Amino acid sequence: MLRKLSMTAGVVYGLSLAARAQVANDNIENRRLLRAEEIITSTTTGCTVQPGCVDERLTGKCIEYHNDQWFEFRPPAAGTYYVNIGGQRCRDVRGVQLVVLTGTPCEPATYRILSCTSFGTQDDLFITLPNLQAGVPYLLDVDGYLKDYCTFTLQVSGRARGLPAVPAPGVPPTAPGNSRFIELSWEVPDSLPTATYCRVLRREQRGFRAAEIRRVPITRNVYGTRRAAYTLTDTLPGVGQYLYQVVAENDDAPEPPALLKQQWVGYSLLRPVYAGAIDGGTTFLDLPLARYPRGAYVSFLVINPQNGNLLRALSLTNQPGDVPRARLYAQPWRDAGLTKVAVDVTCRPVRGATFIEHLLLPLSTPGY
Secondary structure, eight states: OHHHHHHHHHHHHHHHHHHHHSOGGGSGGGOEEEOTTOEEEEEOTTOOOOGGGOOTTTTGGGOOOSSOEEEEEOOSSSEEEEEEEEEEEESSSOOEEEEEEESSTTOGGGOEEEEEEEOOSOSOEEEEEEEEOTTOOEEEEEEEGGGOOEEEEEEEESSOOSEEOOOOOOOOSSOOBSOSEEEEEEEOOTTOTTOOEEEEEEEETTOSSOEEEEEEEOOBOTTSOBOOEEEEEEEOOSSEEEEEEEEEEOTTSSSOOEEEEEEEEEEOSSOOOOTTOOTTOOOEEEOOGGGSOTTOEEEEEEEOTTTOOEEEEEEEEOOGGGGGGGEEEOHHHHHTTOSEEEEEEEEEOSSSOOEEEEEEEEOBOTTO
16 A cells, blocks of 8 residues: 555656646747847746647648747837847757747737747757837747757847857768868858957767857958958867858847858768778779670789789689679779789680780779
């Protein structure tokens, strides 16, 4: 009996925790009114969804509602405002999602979507809301991205803070490089005359948030002309794919930070391997089997053209299955300074006379 009571108490205690975690503005009728410049802290943990108050057909694939909460903002003056999301601390890496709309609360047929953003990281980010009208109610719906549980700060302000909420490009399908040293180049356009420095940020593909690795001043020459082009070298901390972002800013100007560049850079300890490759090198000699009749017995003597030394001897029957054998590992020859080799070929066709060829063939590096 005591054990049963203990288990029941545990369930009640767990429900109590969930109830406490649920914010008051979980339902749209209890939406929280935001004042301009006010910074509030909230959480998506324990929140639910009111199916009758949302319509995913209006937002497409931008958002899937799981644990949302509601806010309302009425601009004190007309103009451009920024929604700043900061201090995210989430169970997963995804962060929160934000929808900004107008219309009658809980009447989706009246909604007009102004902005829909799935952040995808826990960086401090902002979205821009231009042309807001004074005194008009705007609804903000914050949701945990794919059921992510997050605490966060929220502010509607005349000043942007953090990074622009711009989706990151896809990770390139090409193999990562085998050097930890990278060079990043970018330009500051004339359309950003007030920017005074560039923040360079780096985030590992599975990382929760980006880290600022450098702050590069925007400089001028002796004639007062602003320098446009900049280059930075960096050392990757380890194996992986890294997203670099360059953002132009000015701490004393009202203009929002501007994203200048996003670029993925990869680093791997593995060297690319191609068909017929041997670990440790990527240079090959491709013997020209297509020159010879099918079924012919072909002998190849690979010779160093600089001194006449024999490098390799190979004989095969010219069949489709022998094509991989015609790609020879040639990295040591490349390392010795050769870019071409001499090849003496003896071909004995199934029909017809034997013939000999003398070729000069290049060494190749596939994929480069």
